[in-house]
Amino acid sequence: MLPSVFLSSLVWSILQILLRSPTLIWLFLWLYMTLPVYAIPTQSQFPNILFTDFSRAITTTFGSGITLATVLTILFSLTDNSDLLNLHFRQQHPTEIGENKIQISGWIIALVNALGDKLGKKQTSSLFFDYEYSQSLWEEDGKKRRIKLIAGKLDSFANSLSLSPYDQDGNYCGKLSPISHDKIQPALVICPTSFVCVTQSCSPRSLLQTSQFRDIPLVTCVKGHAVHKNVPVLTGRCHSCQTSYSADHERFQDLSTTGKPWKRVYLNSAKYIKIGQALWVDRLFCASAVTAMYNFHASASAYAEYWNNTFGTGEVFISRAHIWQTFVQESMRTIAEESQINVELNDALNIKEVTAEAFSLLGEDGIIRAADKHSCEECTQIYRPVAETPAHVPPISDTDSNDSNVMDVDKKFVKMAVLDGIVMGPTHCAYDECQNDLSNSRGGSLCDQHHLQLGSYCLVRDCSNRRAEGTCACDNHQREWNTYKKYTTQNARSGIRRMLQHPGENYEWQPKAKGPNPQRHDDPNTDPPLPSNLFSPSRFYCVETICAPCGVVIAWTKFDRSESPTNILNFLGSVYPTEESRPDYICIDKACQVLATAVANQSWDIWKRTTRFIVDSYHYTNHRKQHFLCRKYCNPAPTNGEAPNLVIVEHSDNGRPIARRAFNTQVCEQLNAWLGGFESIAKRMTPSNFNWFIHAMLFYHTKYVIKRQHIKKQKKEAKEATDPEDDDLGLDEESEEESD
Known part of the structure; x- marks a missing residue:
């Protein structure tokens, strides 16, 4: 043991050296801050007895x-x-x-x-x-x-x-x-889950392990959050049809197609999934990554950093690409399982191609499969032919409508769909009407096809001259090109980014603005003018969603240039192609515009027999009172009895009748508040990745909403089963002696 006097003098000497050198002080602080924030306790060996x-x-x-x-x-x-x-x-x-x-x-x-x-x-x-x-x-x-x-x-x-x-x-x-x-950790071996050949054209033969011992790959496997090194990966093969069986996929030759290409089947039942060249993970790891991205609005980079800081070791490093691969593979299998299919794609596709093909196969043009035939108390009401609103109930909103708008329906139930959009979207090719991925997402503005077509020409609109070397414009349009470059430098982008992140920040020398969106929802909405050049890529304007009032997402799509009534009508027509599929009410923040456009282009003849367009309760107060069309036909809660299925009567604790809206018309606004958390992540994606990411997130969101409804229903039924029926009446029960 060293004497305490010596230790004290040693510490004092070190402090004096540090005080003389600021560099050493900063080095000492940096080393201190980089130390782990937790201590690993000493462990004893497992009981080692015979x-x-x-x-x-x-x-x-x-x-x-x-x-x-x-x-x-x-x-x-x-x-x-x-x-x-x-x-x-x-x-x-x-x-x-x-x-x-x-x-x-x-x-x-x-x-x-x-x-x-x-x-x-x-x-x-x-x-x-x-x-x-x-x-x-x-x-x-x-x-x-x-x-x-x-x-x-x-x-x-x-x-x-x-x-x-x-x-x-x-x-x-x-x-x-x-x-x-x-x-006592087990020795893991990754092998196929099938033990016989399942190809329809082949018999159920046993599978052979044909790899030589020296050729069996040894990989790193993350099971849960535990890392296992040198795990062998085995592949089975059918001796008859030559189909190969791996732990996460099957590979077979499609003999029914010209060229007999090799196909890959992504197994929904896979226990382990390959996400890197020598890295496999189990489904718990995959589910954790997807759940974290959903609940915390985390990017692939953020979750990778979290995992490395929490569970990682010096030998294993999880990258952003690993997490994105995990997200695509796990979500693809989850959505495919909902459709009761295994995804079958061409073999040897990279992750970008897998993502695009998965959306093409499972995206269903934005329709969420988990919401198919969904019905609950919040989004489906019993049909009421006559209003039950008593005369002394306080009105919800003013109305000057009459009985001419009464729906002629003969149904037992009434359903509503709510539609709204959120301004967010990825970049795509700047060429007119082209929505393909960019050939170069860092600085490019055209897709592969138009890059080959216009790669040597000036990108100013209606100019067919050859571009000057090192620029994207001809000699006649160098001024416009220089102006574009001036405002796309790093400093300019930083200033623009600050303005976007702080839209309400105004200084005294700046003009007073009306706000980020001074336009009313009942104002005419036209497409913006075309840009004068194709120097920068175009960006999708918004993501449009259709929700049930309970929160279940029915469908979604992207609008390229604007949220125009024509785009909305086309979207509704694709989601509800038949009269039987259409809801009784469709709530839109600009329903009066959509109604006017439908009447003008004669598409109202398709909708008028089944559906009414109404404005949501929040935006209805922002529409002009003198707007006759909106007030007469799009009122979300008329109190004169003309729409008895939009207003219901409930009783307060003291028995006072209260009128309330039958449906939640703000559900899309609530969804957009959650979906907007992904805006900073999604806007940097390619359109293909964006499509799959948004579709997967809305799918998981719908599943979670339905799960919460199921739990809520179970709790309600359990409470009703344990409580007497008369408990909710608020009345004192009369004893048997008193009644006698």
């Missing part, structure tokens, strides 16, 4: 009817509770004045109770010998004896495994550290 000793401990401690599962449960219950064992055995070895030796401590009793809840009555009974067991152990009088017997068995078993800080003579050997389970 199997004969372990078997003897089992047979001498527990009854002959104990199963292997019960033994392992007890074993791991002891090894995972080393702190509790320290507390228990310490009370058996008193050392201080006033301490008493307690053989069965409260600590071990707590473990007995937890173990009993885990095992259940049948498995707990197998712990006793025949001479110990009696039915009275499960009665209230025998509970204390039962706990004492099991506690003694756990105490004896722990001593047999040397899971005690004291030796057999009672000498203290040191605190029992957490037990390491590294020595």
